Amino acid sequence: MDLQLTGKRILVTGSNSGLGEAMVNLLAAEGAAVIVHGRDEARAKAVADAITTAGGKAEVVLGDLTTDAGADAVAEAALAGGPVDVLVNNAGAYEHVSWMASTPQDWRETYEGNVISGVRMIQRLVPQMRGRGWGRVITIGGGLAIQPMNTHPQYNATLAARHNLAVSLARELSGTGVTSNVVSPGAIVVDAVKDLLMHIGPDRGWGTEWSEIEEAAAKELVPNDTGRMGRPDEIATAVAYLASPLSGYISGATLRVDGGFIRKVN
Template identity: 35%
Template structure:
């Protein structure tokens, strides 16, 4: 299926590993020129090498979305090198794990900056040009915790629904301008964060056995969903928070 986004410019944050890198690869495979950003220079350099295999223009920017100035700089540098951002994939690592009484106010501040304000700033940085051109796609990468409270993830349980609220609000405000915004909610995906939260390979294997499809998900399975939501084929999909969790969530609505 031709997704109709060849030649578009995509900006992917948290793009050096895991779901972010998988999303960048899926977009590059569909013909997008891609700018990836991340905090680790070595991982970012490795990601560029992998992405260049798709034969598209790849640019990398060392940045931390917790920095209030990062979003504007990312949008401007992408525009200078590749052109205005057509597709934004707002992806950041999850906030620290822990129960409510185990996380301090400084942890809350980190979560707000990284997982809520970081996303909001990125959208602010690219949305005006998308609206003026009459075409844009924004995909936020969140978590299943946007739909149901998960144990030992107090910060995520608060931040992820907030992002979902931003997505739903904007979908109604900018849909007539040709901009579509959607939210992806990964479940158990084989990433460094899941390994950390699970507590080892054996625990990870048992976790996979509990998923209805019988295994842990792969980052590329989320990346392909991101690419679809960013595409012309999903032009009537707007404002959704889409679970990609192998059927693990018990939420009906």
């Protein structure tokens, strides 16, 4: 299927590793000109160079989206190359802290990094999309937005906020030709997740090899209908569809890519 992304310029925040890297790789393979964002110049450049070596189009923008100045720099650099047709708000972070160990500062920093950072980019790029009468805003959320765990509550809450703001934005953009949607991943095997599971797996009796740890985690930690964990390319595929002109009748929606995840235990 031709997703009609050739000629579209797409900014994916936090795309110098993990899910974001998978997104820009797939979007570039579909013909889009991708804008790789990060705070580490070497890592972002390595991702962009790999794309151009493979025949794709990629450029790099750098900046800390937790500050107004950083967001200004990213938006200015992104727009310098032409209009941004699609914004994928992917950047974010979390720490594993408990309810009683988390501090108000933890909550403030997580909200700043996971929610306000995306708002900054929306406010800087969406007016241009509205003016052109076409655009896509895709927010990367997560299953913990609606089925939170008892741990890292500050992160769970920011995912819920991301889902909420994306729907509010869709209402704001009604009739403009710009849509706003959420891609909600389940447990996806990126380096950070794999490292965590390899660390906790032996203590939980899941074994020591990755294959057995993943199988056990998919049954006990993130039970779902597929019986496995997801892969970054599966999230990237969902993003590519929502970025496409083919998705024009979808707005204010949450596309779950989580294997049918249902939380059964804390």
